[in-house]
Amino acid sequence: MKATLIDGKKVSQEIREELKPRVQNLIQQDLKPGLAVILVGDDPASQVYVRNKEKACEKLGVYSLKHQLPSTTSQNDLLHLIDELNNNPAIHGILVQLPLPKHLDEKKILYHINPLKDVDGFHPYNLGRLMIGDPIFLPCTPWGVQELLSRYQIDISRKHVVIVGRSNIVGKPLSMMLVQKAKAANATITICHTGTENLAQHTQMADILIAAAGSPKMITGELIREGVVVIDVGINKVEDKLVGDVDFDSVVDKASFITPVPGGVGPMTIAMLMANTVKSAERTLHG
Ligand SMILES: NC(=O)c1ccc[n+]([C@@H]2O[C@H](COP(=O)([O-])OP(=O)(O)OC[C@H]3O[C@@H](n4cnc5c(N)ncnc54)[C@H](OP(=O)(O)O)[C@@H]3O)[C@@H](O)[C@H]2O)c1
Missing domain, CATH: 3.40.50.720 (NAD(P)-binding Rossmann-like Domain)
Known part of the structure; x- marks a missing residue:
């Protein structure tokens, strides 16, 4: 037997195409989905991941806001930024690029994101909802x-x-x-x-x-x-x-x-991130 190749590039493209009319529909209602990405430090791999996420947003017509912070950023400053983004109505998804520098408490930071903007699906609220079979955002x-x-x-x-x-x-x-x-x-x-x-x-x-x-x-x-x-x-x-x-x-x-x-x-990971961001924006309309 020779295995059939599962083409994640192709499937992820299909998913992004399916998202386009949903984004257009939101924009017609004056609601542009918005994703904020926070990158702390200058890890080269993380920079590439963040750039790819920004590109995916651009292609789909999703607003993307990047916060590039120095590796010396304090825990408090980072928590304040998350507060700001939690309260920003133009932002429907907040993503903190991992790994974080060692002096930052990763759990505390991830738990600070409003679960209704947690498009990575890492917040315990979302993991709990997943566990009981009633998810909002899937990882x-x-x-x-x-x-x-x-x-x-x-x-x-x-x-x-x-x-x-x-x-x-x-x-x-x-x-x-x-x-x-x-x-x-x-x-x-x-x-x-x-x-x-x-x-x-x-x-x-x-x-x-x-x-x-x-x-x-x-x-x-x-x-x-x-x-x-x-x-x-x-x-x-x-x-x-x-x-x-x-x-x-x-x-x-x-x-x-x-x-x-x-x-x-x-390639599927970024496509599903886009899907969660669009879903989050739609939820603000439908509750
Ligand atoms: N495609 C994507 O978009 C994507 C996204 C996320 C991650 N990844 C990749 O997926 C991989 C896993 O990521 P992760 O974040 O889940 O990694 P992780 O946090 O390091 O967890 C790895 C898990 O694998 C187990 N493990 C490691 N070596 C093993 C072995 N020889 N035998 C049995 N179990 C073993 C570990 O067991 P213990 O718990 O006992 O240590 C641990 O549970 C990485 O290569 C990562 O880069 C890809």
Whole structure:
């Protein structure tokens, strides 16, 4: 078997096209969706991510406001800026680019964002709503994974999904999304992590295997069974090249579907961020 490539670039483009009429509709009602991005420090990767988010806003007709702050910014100054943005009616989404410099308390800062402007979906209020199956904003990367599966008509219901990674931004929320008794969900989930004994025993049981470990090429052909769907969330820089958590070459002949890196899950994250920003603006009209 040679796996079908899941083209995240193409799907993310489709999603952005679908958002355009919604943005136009808002603009006709004098409501331009607005996204504020806060970048603290000069981490080169973060700068690229923020630039890509700005470009996505421009292309879609979404107002984007960037706050580039020095790495010495104090916790109080940052909290004040978030207060300002929480109260700014032109801003519907607030995103603090991670990681933050060490002296800043990441939790305290993320928890300070108004949950109704939390388009990253990281606030405990939004994670709690997700857990009880009544979400407002879904975290962008997990939502991107679910959309990719849906749009490639890959059944999730009744399937065994194995997720490698339990972070609060990918593994855990994704598990919560896919376990719901809902459309594009209803799966049985196994979550693996560094405390998992005999990883292969779990990954070999997967109908859908999602790698979100941040460990380059750790998922090799021996860890999977024939016909599995493989989603690679990992983005790792190895000798100036971007590689995923999946050893593509040893997996591609055994899997039925596979996402490449780059061009798989990566582009979906920004598309879902745009979707959350548009949704947030729409919510101000409809309550
Ligand atoms: N495509 C995108 O847009 C996007 C978005 C976000 C993240 N990412 C990428 O996705 C990857 C994961 O990101 P993250 O933020 O979730 O990472 P993270 O916070 O570092 O979490 C990694 C998780 O994987 C587990 N893990 C690491 N190595 C493992 C191993 N050898 N065996 C089993 N479990 C292992 C860790 O277990 P413990 O909990 O036991 O430490 C942890 O739960 C990274 O490469 C990141 O760059 C991509």
